[in-house]
Amino acid sequence: MRAVLFALLLLAGLAGPAAAQPLTLCPGEALRGHFVQERFLSGFERPVRSEGSFLLLPGTGLIWHGETPFPVVTAITANGMVQSVGGKETLRIPVAKAPFLAHLYEMMSGVVVGDWTALEGDFETVRDDRRIVLTPRRTDLSLPLPVIAVEVGQLVERVEMTKPNGDRDLLRFSRQTVGSSALSADEAGIFQAASR
Amino acid sequence: MRATGILCGLLLLLVQACAASPPTDGAKAFVAAGVVLARPSPASLGRSVEAVQLITARRGGETQTFEARLSVSAEALLLVANDAFGQRLLTLRWDGRNLVETDRAGWLPERITGDNILADVFLVHWPREALQAGLQGAELRETDGTRSVFRDGREVIRITRSGDGWSGESRLENRDWHYELLIRSAEIAP
Structure with missing residues (x-):
């Protein structure tokens, strides 16, 4: 779910009305871009830091490639979510069996064309200059949504997600580029496997 | 299927793994048929450590992965298990006298116990001497990179690991309960 939310927010940064000159x-x-994530869990002094890269291809999906501390690749397509560790598939959730994934996809599809209707159905959004805060409206979900604070320049630069129990993820995005959708062989293989 | 159903499915492996094992007995856990491990103290690890682990569980043809965050000091062991969606499955705190379990996901089957989870953590990471003292019904043998639990001359659990297992990969194969854990672990630097 986190990867879907990150994709949603990246798209929001692209099309978001808060950005002065949104790309x-x-x-x-x-x-494409690089991410650094710090996960703060209540009860632990130190955060877990992870790094990696991502590829967002509207109409096709998202590849979220964690490189450190563990080699985890998460791919999200219209068919659902697939996760692999060290090149071996460890999780596959078809969207037909996960309505919440389909719903998040609906939000992504709207945001990419600048339609925040579906997003604002689930989140109360408050925009202030470069900052957007999304507060979940729904409490009836089996997978609770976090409060999300997003800092946007031309693209999303920083995201903080805070869960009701105090656990939070802090993400910083860098080296983001908008470019050709030509996929590498690895990327094409990941999307192909995820679309099966 | 709602998210809860999927999350239940993610732990099917562990449910199956635990289904054949008896419940825990006070500060002890059955790690194989007739084999009991008493919890060693946090201090008996002999060092402090903070680590994150990616654990891939296999049973039959099924494979699932979840993440664990661990902190061990002389005073306490703290473990948080998260599912693939980043939601807490449970939190365990063991101070050598009391095991406190919180944040347990409401749908988590009762047979997945803190004792069973901790038992595998101890078997992989704790020093041989600390384990041997609390192991009943079996013998612990150790050679370079391999640690085995033998019951009546039969190897029922085999663990391969690099160093003390906190950095790198370890593998635990429980031949009695028919499951395997591949544990990728990374220490968190101060």
């Missing part, structure tokens, strides 16, 4: 993805373009 937009044209047909055939992809967003």
Whole structure:
């Protein structure tokens, strides 16, 4: 779910009305970048830091590639979510069996064209200059949504997600580029496997 | 299927793994048929450590992965298990006298106990001397990189690991309960 939310927020940064001069993805373009994530769990002094890269290809899906501390690849397509560790598939959730994934996808699809209706159905959004705070409206979900604070320049730069129990994730995005959607062999293979 | 159903499915492996094992007995856990491990103290690890682990569980043809965060000091062991969606499955705190379990996901089957989870943590990471003192019904043998639990001359649990297992990969194969854990572990630097 986190990867889907991150994708949603990246798209929100592209199309978000808060950005002064937001970039937009044209047909055939992809967003690539680097992320650093720090996970703070209540009860632990130190956060867990992880790094990796991502590829967001509207209409196709998202590849969230954690490189450290563990090699975990999460791919999200219209078919659902697939996760692999060290090149071996460890999790597959078809969207037909996960309505919440389909719902998040609906939000992503709207946000990418600047339609925040579905997003604002689930989150109360407060925008202030470069900052957007999304507070969940729904408490009836079996998978509780976090409070999300997003800092946006031309693209999403920083995201903080805070759960009701105090656990939080802090993400910083860098080296983001909008470019050709031509996929590497690895990327194509990941999407292909995820679309089965 | 709602998210809860999927999350239940993620732990099917562990449910199956635990289904054949008896419940825990006070500060002890059955780690194989007729084999009991008493919890060693946090201090008996002999060092402090903070680590994050990615654990892939296999049973039959099924494979699932979850994440664990561990902190061990002389005073206490703290473990948080998260599912693939980043939600807490449970939190365990063992101070050498009391085991406190909190944040347990409401749908988590009762047979998945803190004792069973901790028993595998102890078997992989704790020093041989600390384990041997609390092991009943079996013998612990150790050679370079391999640690085995023998019951009546039969190897019922085999663990391969690099060093003390806190950095790198370890593998635990429980031949009695027919499951395998591949544990990728990374220490968290101060």
